[in-house]
Amino acid sequence: MKAFVTCVLLLIASGSVAFADTIAVIGTGQVGSALGPEFAAQGHDIVYGSRNPDSQKVKDLVAKTPGNASATLPQDAIREADIVVLAVPGMMVEDIVRGLGDLSGKIVIDPTNPLTGDWSKEIRIGVSTSNGRIIQDAAPDAFVVKAFSTLNWRQMVEPGGDISIPLVGDSDEAKAKVAEIVSGMDLQPIDLGDIDNARWVEGMTILLLNNRIAGRPPFEYHLRVVNE
Numbered sequence: 212m213k214a215f216v217t218c219v220l221l222l223i224a225s226g227s228v229a230f231a232d233t234i235a236v237i238g239t240g241q242v243g244s245a246l247g248p249e250f251a252a253q254g255h256d257i258v259y260g261s262r263n264p265d266s267q268k269v270k271d272l273v274a275k276t277p278g279n280a281s282a283t284l285p286q287d288a289i290r291e292a293d294i295v296v297l298a299v300p301g302m303m304v305e306d307i308v309r310g311l312g313d314l315s316g317k318i319v320i321d322p323t324n325p326l327t328g329d330w331s332k333e334i335r336i337g338v339s340t341s342n343g344r345i346i347q348d349a350a351p352d353a354f355v356v357k358a359f360s361t362l363n364w365r366q367m368v369e370p371g372g373d374i375s376i377p378l379v380g381d382s383d384e385a386k387a388k389v390a391e392i393v394s395g396m397d398l399q400p401i402d403l404g405d406i407d408n409a410r411w412v413e414g415m416t417i418l419l420l421n422n423r424i425a426g427r428p429p430f431e432y433h434l435r436v437v438n439e
């Protein structure tokens with residue numbers, strides 16, 4: 212995580228702390244544990260939604276999250292949240308979203324990938340549409356933005372150079388808000404259209420992971436906008 216103190220001073224100087232959001236991070240695995248502290252370092256209040264909010268693992272995560280962080284059950288975490296992050300197993304998103312309750316009016320960040328298949332041979336997309344579409348259909352009055360699905364959790368914390376983050380979603384306003392957060396992590400947001408493009412963004416991950424499984428040289432994604 213980047214220097215928190217410097218970040219807070221910059222945020223105070225720029226006045227952006229005044230626009231802090233409450234962000235519910237659902238799931239406290241690799242992605243939730245990477246994104247929660249990163250978002251908090253930008254001045255947002257994080258509430259983790261965990262099946263075991265009193266576990267030592269979750270207490271440790273809350274303790275390492277800057278600012279006003281807390282943890283509770285997923286359906287309680289979303290109540291006061293402006294933004295909800297679904298850092299949960301990719302093949303379970305529909306059930307998890309339906310179990311969360313009313314997400315109307317909230318921005319829902321979807322970093323998930325619907326992965327299935329044999330991890331020692333070849334993985335596949337496990338749905339016929341995309342998780343982005345499935346989540347938007349399950350929460351029709353939420354503003355779903357797919358983001359962070361194309362890079363490893365380690366690069367979310369330490370990008371180590373230029374990495375672009377494809378954003379897809381039907382609301383330009385929601386994508387602009389997520390783009391601000393992405394930029395605050397020293398990553399480059401790139402708008403790739405509406406939520407149905409989530410199918411192709413999720414496919415990028417399949418390509419990346421199967422390349423690793425095959426033992427070919429690993430790569431990461433850095434899309435570059437061209438001026439024509």
Ligand SMILES: NC(=O)c1ccc[n+]([C@@H]2O[C@H](COP(=O)([O-])OP(=O)(O)OC[C@H]3O[C@@H](n4cnc5c(N)ncnc54)[C@H](OP(=O)(O)O)[C@@H]3O)[C@@H](O)[C@H]2O)c1
Pocket residue numbers: 237238239240241242243260261262263297298299300301302303307322323324325326359360361362363364365
């Ligand atoms: N790992 C990466 O580098 C990476 C990168 C990009 C995208 N992704 C995608 O992001 C999503 C999260 O990945 P992850 O690596 O963070 O997964 P993970 O380490 O397995 O964590 C998933 C978390 O989801 C929560 N959860 C809620 N319901 C669950 C259930 N029924 N079974 C198991 N866990 C449940 C758990 O948190 P609680 O125990 O607190 O409830 C769990 O820790 C996946 O869709 C993955 O494809 C992963």
